[in-house]
Amino acid sequence: MRMRSRSLAACVRTATLIAAFASSITAEGHAFAAPYTLPVPFWLYAYGSAVALLISFVFFALFSAVNTSSRFSENRSGSRRFRVRSWSLYRLIAWIAQVVTALILLFTIVCGLIGTPNALLNFNMTWFWMIFMLLSMYAACLIGDFYQMVNPWNAAIRLAGRTGLVSFKGILRYPRRLGYFPALLAYFGLIALELFGNASPEKLSVCLLAYSCLLFVGAWLFGRETWIRHADVFGVVFSLVSLLAPIEWVAADGSWRIKLRLPFSGFSTVESPSFSMTCFIVFMLSSTAFDGIHDTILWNTAYWAKLFPIIKPVIENYSNDLYGNAAKVYYLWQWLCLALSPTLYLAAYAAVLVAGKWLVRSQRALNELILDFSWSLVPIAFFYNVTHYFTVAISQSPQIVRLASDPFGKRWDIFGTASISIPPLILDAGFVWHAQVALILMGHILSVYLAHSQSFQSFGSRSRAILSQVPMVVLMVLFTASGLWILSLPMAAA
Incomplete structure (x- = not known):
């Protein structure tokens, strides 16, 4: 994949503005209620994010119409202007x-x-x-x-x-x-x-x-x-x-x-990944999404209220410990769902590539397209990870100062910091939610740009490239909405 740094610079600035605008239009919210409620209705976030993604797609299409006169792989001179002397x-x-x-x-x-x-x-x-x-x-x-x-x-x-x-x-x-x-x-x-x-x-x-x-x-x-x-x-x-x-x-x-180099321009220096690397990227995405949903009330209900009644007669035939074995099956089900989670994302990803390929009547093989566009999933996977884990990282990481003096938990005080009281940093729930929305949206906007850039190399002309990306934008909207939906789900009791 090759992308022009000049285009990337302008698109990154625009993506930042779009993300800020999208999160600001929903800034006024309500207080959280137990166990978890959105500051504003979920549908408003979903619609706002969808509009932001569509606006970004239109911008990228118009911008490329003016500045893209050749394939991205043929011109990388713009990136050299941003290099400094190496040491x-x-x-x-x-x-x-x-x-x-x-x-x-x-x-x-x-x-x-x-x-x-x-x-x-x-x-x-x-x-x-x-x-x-x-x-x-x-x-x-x-x-x-x-x-x-x-x-x-x-x-x-x-x-x-x-x-x-x-x-x-x-x-x-x-x-x-x-x-x-x-x-x-x-x-x-x-x-x-x-x-x-x-x-x-x-x-x-x-x-x-x-x-x-x-x-x-x-x-x-x-x-x-x-x-x-x-x-x-x-x-x-x-x-x-x-x-x-x-x-x-x-x-x-x-x-x-x-x-x-320009932020996010590293993808221009690497070739299309192998299938094994593509699977790795997809699992980065799916495992984080699974982590977000697997402890929710919805997920638990899906097993105990929907699946358990079906398997209950089978368990009763082989054991007297009904609920003990049902719990074991539940954990097996969790492992299986984690292992199969990439297939759902990979199937959706392949489906939009098939649709884009059909729209432009491309003769490119599907397996080649899957590899070519794989890099566009990296920003989604990374920003999903930040969205789900940054709160616990912020709250727990400062404890390392105290633990450095007593690493074994033996009441030592090697550096004199063991007695330092570091209360967990509790972030405002409204701030956390708005930050999560902005992070998810930013990841998807960057992915839209990367996919849009790759489409010029894969499909040639500007019109074919833009048309091929319509299904991809729909997928990004669905990914954004599903990510926000997972964050909005109430957690099950521990």
């Missing part, structure tokens, strides 16, 4: 950063194994879920893929290789068809641990140990660089998110160069 980071700094992150990973595992089982008092839970998983990923959207320089598993494997006891150059050729499916499988396990694992500090440490062993063994079989690139779920997530960043990290002769 290198010394190898020593990179080496120290890698050693530090590897030690932090080891310390995180030790904290879970010998520290308190109380998740709120153990360093490893807050560090891994809040700092590493959330805040670091959000930072990658701002400062680029710094993770590739400080990857703790990559550093640990490299250090182990330098001992000479084992070689991580690989003894087998990595199967090309395997692609990024190892990282996808690890991602599924990570989300399942978060949602269904009742993750304790000890369980988290055991999972991190198992994951580390998997990376070490894979690196020995297929080579360190190859296996880390395809199997490290965190590396794949960070690399995808970093395409939104205005900073690019480039490896060069053992050190690093940093380049400035």
Whole structure:
């Protein structure tokens, strides 16, 4: 995919204005009621967001009519104007950063194994879920893929290789068809641990140990660089998110160069993803949506009031513990729905591409189009993640200051910060909802632009490109409305 930076600059500014306008027209709301109500009627948000998306589509169409005279892949000179002189980071700094992150990973595992089982008092839970998983990923959207320089598993494997006891150059050729499916499988396990694992500090440490062993063994079989690139779920997530960043990290002769670029323009520097990467992106989107809905009253009712009466006779025939086994089936159903969640989004995504292909009578193969337009789903997946988790990240992450002095929960006070009282930051519910609406809308507007840009390369002429994107805009409206709807659902009692 190739996109012109000059077009992107103007479109990003316009998208920001549209998002701000859409959220401001619904600024006056009502107080929340238990357990959860919208500040204003849901339909008003849905209509406002739909109008904003349609306006953005019209703008992108008109703008491209004036400024797009050739395929995006043929002209990238605009992006060069925004590059600054690159500089290198010394190898020593990179080496120290890698050693530090590897030690932090080891310390995180030790904290879970010998520290308190109380998740709120153990360093490893807050560090891994809040700092590493959330805040670091959000930072990658701002400062680029710094993770590739400080990857703790990559550093640990490299250090182990330098001992000479084992070689991580690989003894087998990595199967090309395997692609990024190892990282996808690890991602599924990570989300399942978060949602269904009742993750304790000890369980988290055991999972991190198992994951580390998997990376070490894979690196020995297929080579360190190859296996880390395809199997490290965190590396794949960070690399995808970093395409939104205005900073690019480039490896060069053992050190690093940093380049400035337009925000969201990283997609212009990469080719169409593989099918395995497309599946990974779709799961990023579907797993976050599933996390938002799986603990709601609607979801629980769908099982206990609709599905349970159907399977009840079957359970009674095989067991006397009706409700105990029904609960087990419920959790199995949850796992199955999480595993199948990407198929729903992938089917809807493929359907709009089929419709667009039919509208312009394109001869392009559907599988090619699915890969070509995959990058347009990344902003939706990322902003969905921020929308769902930024409140818990803001409220829990400051606790790391206190936990640093007492990482094992043993009543220590190493740095004198253990006694600091850091009350959880409770954000105003109305602010949270408006922020969530703006984030979801921004993600979809950016996705509309990326899909619109790719359509010029896939379908050629301006008229064919615009016509092909009508179904995609409809899908974006549906995604936006469904995302807002999920956020509006009341949660089931714990």
